[in-house]
Amino acid sequence: MIDPRLLRDDPDRVRAAQAKRGLSDDVVDVALRADASRRSAIAEFEEKRGEQKRLGKLIPRAEGDERAELLARTKVIAGEVKAAESAQAEAERAWQDALMSIPNVAADQAPAGGEDDFVLLETVGTPRDFAAEGFTPLDHIELGRRLGAIDVERGAKVSGSRFYFLTGVGAELELALVNLAMAQARESGFTQVIAPSLVKPRAMEGTGFLGQAADDVYRIEGQDLYLVGTSEVPMAAYHSDEILDGAALPLRYAAFSPCFRKEAGSHGKDTRGIIRVHWFDKVEMFVYTTPEEAAAEHERLLGWEKAFLDKLELAYRVIDVAAGDLGLSAQRKFDCEAWIPTQERYRELTSASNCTEFQTRRLDTRARYDEGIGAVATLNGTLCAMTRTIVAILETHQQADGSVRVPEALRPWLGRDVLEPLRG
Template sequence: MIDPRLLRDDPDRVRAALAKRGLPDDPVDVALGADEERRSSIADYERLRAEQKQLGKQIPRATGEEKADLLARTKVLAADVKSAEAAQTAAEEDWRAALMDIPNLAAEEAPAGGEEDFALLETVGAPRDFAAEGFEPRDHIELGRMLGAIDIERGAKVSGSRFYYLTGPGADLEMALTQLAMDQARSHGFTTVIPPALVRPRAMEGTGFLGQAADDVYRIEGEDMYLVGTSEVPMAAYHSDEILDTARLPLRYAAFSPCFRKEAGSHGKDTRGIIRVHWFDKVEMFVYTTLEDSFAEHRRLLEWEKEFLDCLGLAYRVIDVAAGDLGLSAQRKFDCEAWIPTQERYREVTSTSNCTDFQARRLDIRGRFEQGTAPVATLNGTLCAMPRIIVAILETHQQADGSVRIPEALRPYLQGREELKPVADG
């Protein structure tokens, strides 16, 4: 959540930040009202408690009718104190809930507007010219069938729409991508992690996934547990309720996990293939650092994502995501979008967000600084979301006969194979 002092001292800045996201500023007034109510309830409770303590000191010295009056007053006051305490607790909860409804303040550099209002930062590589090579590119669905790599029909039969099997070379390709991503992360000082894919509500709420993204989250019926849509969630909660040694920052983790998303609101979008699915595997970078260092760390995460895409020989562009398209927790986000030949457009394959101290405040993650303890900053960055990277590799590196050249960086993880070849029954 945002710093409460910022809301009290500069509410207009918060209103402007909401407007930049295209949101109404009602939550600011609600939160300010809740804060006033909270402060008033604290004062009422403390006043009554002080009176109760004062009476407690007078009773032993009183006698007769005076003592009886004091005891009667004490009984009434005890009920008032209990009521005031309950009112204070309720006001504290309302105040926290109001704060939790306010998203992180978008960076001044982030473009205003919605999904289509991004700023193009750079374009890397040129889309392959298949016409010049004399053949029409096949899409990943046909290539997956020809190679025996993707089985969408049986995925739908067993689990429903937006599910799939990776088989043979498809499964091998995911394993190779995972190992390549983990090796790259290790080389940059990341600790590799396999986190739980089920978390309690606090982890979801703390990372901002029970707010505007709640409709896209799978909840386990009958249990207070959720399936994660990204390992950002368990990795953000990893150090919850802890005070970190700032001398050890940054703490960098690379986590491999399955991810589950309802894809609410995507009806009719990407219904074919494995571009938009309910389950996929992903390697996610997650970093804890100081607020001051978070902005440079954000750029480093972007460079590591670009390094990964470069070694796969993909054409892509980098965009600065508009404020209205940011998640609740993000202050700024960069996306890398790979060129998908058969769609003739760029599609998001990686993203990295600086969440500043927003998630750390919600999860009570602090660092020990010279001036005392304070929230740290958290950042996340997708290194490899498997289905879309596989789509980009298959379509970009395909040959006229349906075979696919394997990027050189992946060959050591694929027994030295240089290409994937169509199977006889394809």
């Protein structure tokens, strides 16, 4: 959640951030009213409780009618204290609900607007000119069929639309990507993690995925568990309710997990192939650091993502995502989008988000510094989302005979230089 002090001291900044996201600022006024009601309820309870304590001290010294009057008043005040306590608890819940409904305050550098209002930061590499090479590129679906690597027909038969099988070299390619990503993460000082894909509601709510993104989340009925759409969720909750050693920060984790998304609102989009699917595997970087170091760590995460895409020899661009497309938790987000030849457009492969202290406030994660207990910031960044990365590799590195050249960095993990077609 946002810092309550910011809401109280500078509500206009929060209003401006809401406008930047294209959202109503009514939540700010609701939260301020809730805060005022909460403070009033606390004062009322403390006043009644104080009177109850005062009467309790007078009764032992009183006699006769005075004692009877005090006892009668004590009985009345006990009911008033109970009612005031209940009102205080209700006011506290309303205040917390109001705070939880407000997204992280977008960074000043984040562009205003929605999905199409991003700012282009950098373009890396040049998309291949297949016409100059004398052939028309095949899409990843046809390449996957010829290589025996992707089976969407049987995926749909077994599990429904937006599911698939990776077979043969397709499965090998994913495992090679996992190994390459984890090797880079280890060399960069990350602790490798295999994270659970089922989490309790608090983990989902704490990371902001039961807010704007709730429609895209799978819930396990009868068990009060959720399937995660990213290992950001379990990793953010990993140190929940803990006080970390500030001297040990940053804590960097690289977590592998399956990810599940309903893809709500994507009806008719990317219905063919494995660009937009209900399940995929991913290696996600997750960092706990000091609030002062968060912006610099954000740039480092982007640098690691770019280094990985460079190893895959892909053409890509880096964008500064607009505030309206940040999601609930992020203050600022960078996306790396790879060129997909048959679509003749860039598509998102990785994201790096600075969530500042938004998630740690919700999950009660703090750190002990020399000056005392203080806040911790969290950041997350995709190192490799398997399906989209496989699409980019197959389409970018295909050859005229239907084979696919393996990027040099992947060859030690894949054990071959070229993926050869099994059928025409």
